[in-house]
Amino acid sequence: xxxxxxxxxxxxxxxxxxxKGINIDIADGEFxxxxxxxxxxxxxxxxxxxGLEDVSSGQLLLANEDVTDRxxxxxxxxxxxxxxxxxxxxxxxxxxxFGLEMRGVPKAERDRKVEEVSTLLQINHxxxxxxxxxxxxxxxxxxxxxxxxxxPRVYLFDEPLSNLDAxxxxxxxxEIKKLHKRLGTTIVxxxxxxxxxxxxxxxxxxxxxxxxxxxxxxxEIYDDPANQFVAGFMGSPPMNFVPCEVxxxxxxxxxxxxxxxxxxxxxxxxxxxxDVRKVILGLRPEMITEPKPERSGEWIVNMTMDFDVTEPxxxxxxxxxxxxxxxxxxxxxPEAGLSAGENTSVQVDLSKACLxxxxxxxxxx
Amino acid sequence: xxxxxxxxxxxxxxxxAVYLMPLxxxxxxxxKDIEEIRQGNLLSLPESPTFxxxxxxxxxxxxxxxxxGLAPFFFNSIRIVVPAVLISTLIGALNGYVLAKWKFRGSxxxxxxxxxxxxxPFQVILLPMARLLATLGLANTVTGxxxxxxxxxxxxxxxxxxxxxxxxxxxxxxxAQLDGANFxxxxxxxxxxxxxxxxxxxxxxxxxxIWNDFLFGVVYSGPGTQPITVALNNLVNTSVGGKExxxxxxxxxxxxxxxxxxxxxxxKYFVRGLTAGAVKG
Numbered sequence: 001x002x003x004x005x006x007x008x009x010x011x012x013x014x015x016x017x018x019x020k021g022i023n024i025d026i027a028d029g030e031f032x033x034x035x036x037x038x039x040x041x042x043x044x045x046x047x048x049x050x051g052l053e054d055v056s057s058g059q060l061l062l063a064n065e066d067v068t069d070r071x072x073x074x075x076x077x078x079x080x081x082x083x084x085x086x087x088x089x090x091x092x093x094x095x096x097x098f099g100l101e102m103r104g105v106p107k108a109e110r111d112r113k114v115e116e117v118s119t120l121l122q123i124n125h126x127x128x129x130x131x132x133x134x135x136x137x138x139x140x141x142x143x144x145x146x147x148x149x150x151x152p153r154v155y156l157f158d159e160p161l162s163n164l165d166a167x168x169x170x171x172x173x174x175e176i177k178k179l180h181k182r183l184g185t186t187i188v189x190x191x192x193x194x195x196x197x198x199x200x201x202x203x204x205x206x207x208x209x210x211x212x213x214x215x216x217x218x219x220e221i222y223d224d225p226a227n228q229f230v231a232g233f234m235g236s237p238p239m240n241f242v243p244c245e246v247x248x249x250x251x252x253x254x255x256x257x258x259x260x261x262x263x264x265x266x267x268x269x270x271x272x273x274x275d276v277r278k279v280i281l282g283l284r285p286e287m288i289t290e291p292k293p294e295r296s297g298e299w300i301v302n303m304t305m306d307f308d309v310t311e312p313x314x315x316x317x318x319x320x321x322x323x324x325x326x327x328x329x330x331x332x333x334p335e336a337g338l339s340a341g342e343n344t345s346v347q348v349d350l351s352k353a354c355l356x357x358x359x360x361x362x363x364x365x
Numbered sequence: 366x367x368x369x370x371x372x373x374x375x376x377x378x379x380x381x382a383v384y385l386m387p388l389x390x391x392x393x394x395x396x397k398d399i400e401e402i403r404q405g406n407l408l409s410l411p412e413s414p415t416f417x418x419x420x421x422x423x424x425x426x427x428x429x430x431x432x433x434g435l436a437p438f439f440f441n442s443i444r445i446v447v448p449a450v451l452i453s454t455l456i457g458a459l460n461g462y463v464l465a466k467w468k469f470r471g472s473x474x475x476x477x478x479x480x481x482x483x484x485x486p487f488q489v490i491l492l493p494m495a496r497l498l499a500t501l502g503l504a505n506t507v508t509g510x511x512x513x514x515x516x517x518x519x520x521x522x523x524x525x526x527x528x529x530x531x532x533x534x535x536x537x538x539x540x541a542q543l544d545g546a547n548f549x550x551x552x553x554x555x556x557x558x559x560x561x562x563x564x565x566x567x568x569x570x571x572x573x574x575i576w577n578d579f580l581f582g583v584v585y586s587g588p589g590t591q592p593i594t595v596a597l598n599n600l601v602n603t604s605v606g607g608k609e610x611x612x613x614x615x616x617x618x619x620x621x622x623x624x625x626x627x628x629x630x631x632x633k634y635f636v637r638g639l640t641a642g643a644v645k646g
Binding site: 047050051052071072073077078079081082083084085087088089090098099102103146150 | 534536537539540541542543544545546547550554555558559
């Protein structure tokens with residue numbers, strides 16, 4: 001019912017190319033998240049899906065029908081805006097039913113639908129209020145109610161939670177996920193918050209400069225990033241990037257506490273024969289931990305590090321050291337973090353180490 | 366502190382008195398008979414107040430060769446002002462809506478050109494407009510005067526509405542589009558209901574401008590279609606025997622009354638409307 005195919009979509013404003021050929025297949029009922037830094041084109045892509053902007057070239061298929069040239073109202077898509085965009089002079093009930101009213105749905109059915117949606121979102125008691133009399137979280141619910149009332153084939157969410165405070169954001173995040181489970185309708189969701197992306201998505205499309213850098217499940221994006229940009233964008237604290245020399249045998253060299261340590265990484269055998277001299281080692285902070293004796297294997301290395309700074313975060317402690325004159329973050333347990341300082345024993349897990357080309361930023365595999 | 370307060374209020378009262386003095390003199394003079402006026406005491410209260418001057422100014426004073434008072438001209442003005450205000454305000458609202466929310470190639474240029482219309486002096490268009498009205502067969506008609514005032518007013522009304530609508534978030538239009546509303550439905554259901562303050566401002570502005578207009582009124586009207594401003598001028602310049610200052614003053618007050626009433630009734634909204642854009646609602 002609600003599959004969405006975006007094929008070769010480009011969009012230019014004057015001489016600036018905002019979208020440079022986007023290809024995404026979204027399955028029916030899928031929760032797809034578009035992430036990227038500001039200016040990457042994710043909101044423009046959203047607007048072209050909604051029909052609020054025309055595409056410069058390319059095609060949009062909704063349930064295998066070509067909707068590229070259809071006006072927004074004929075696409076059967078509903079959108080939740082970052083600013084909520086509630087109609088200021090209408091009360092909550094009319095805000096929710098306005099879309100139905102414009103489509104000529106009879107009054108009785110509209111009332112039934114308002115009742116149903118407001119019960120689902122627990123806003124029954126607010127139906128007579130104007131948007132100005134609502135709190136941020138309530139407005140958010142009404143905005144979602146407005147989208148739900150029409151039962152469209154696709155929901156678009158444009159950074160819906162970024163105007164809420166931290167606590168409410170987490171609550172609404174869970175609520176949106178529940179809602180999606182319950183309704184099973186296709187959702188395309190734009191955010192710049194990578195935690196939202198990881199927690200909500202079936203698949204994530206990471207965008208930069210008008211191109212999709214990688215499209216995959218949250219785990220694929222996190223563990224197997226396509227390039228240095230994706231690796232650095234997803235994850236908090238971010239992945240460590242250490243420029244390294246490659247030795248003849250394919251191992252990589254890092255300078256730690258004044259001594260050079262040679263590390264064998266999964267890619268070493270492959271690198272051996274090749275003329276690659278410099279790479280960037282990408283290693284997530286949680287891959288550098290306190291020694292865990294139960295763990296062993298080919299890619300587990302024990303060493304000592306000097307930590308200048310430790311940042312307790314509660315569940316774990318971030319300790320900051322240095323390899324090859326570059327800051328390296330380690331994620332230690334709180335107990336180990338207490339004693340972290342000079343000459344601390346750590347364990348490095350290189351099994352998920354990524355190597356990147358220093359020039360292009362692409363993966364070296 | 367207290368002394369400063371007293372000083373401020375004294376100064377304010379003094380200024381208010383200076384500004385209200387002419388109105389006071391007009392009202393007092395209009396209530397006196399001509400004998401009392403001749404004694405030359407401008408500021409004194411009337412000894413025996415009489416509405417003779419008001420009755421005469423309204424019903425029987427001479428404006429040139431006719432002696433029917435201001436009454437017929439008062440209704441001429443109403444017949445010109447009401448349609449001219451309503452039409453120019455509605456067109457301005459639509460123009461402003463398009464220029465603020467439905468931008469097209471060249472819309473900014475068009476807005477600039479429209480703005481230019483605010484600065485064209487009346488005198489410049491007198492002759493071409495006279496030709497145009499003659500060509501359209503509207504010379505000396507109420508319809509012709511309405512047309513002139515509508516055209517002249519569009520620049521101002523468009524400016525008011527455009528600047529008001531620019532502050533309305535674009536997402537509202539997008540949301541309504543996705544909800545299936547078309548161009549006019551969005552205007553009718555979303556924009557009109559939030560436009561009360563700017564409608565008030567525009568209507569007061571247009572009403573005052575058009576009611577007080579003399580130049581267009583004197584140039585484009587015929588014998589039966591003169592507005593009250595022209596009649597007032599004629600009334601003051603026509604003297605049978607001596608000059609009747611009390612009738613002149615009463616006539617001037619009658620001519621000014623509608624704008625005064627509008628300000629008193631809607632002045633609060635006028636100020637509110639002027640500052641509406643400054644506060645997020």
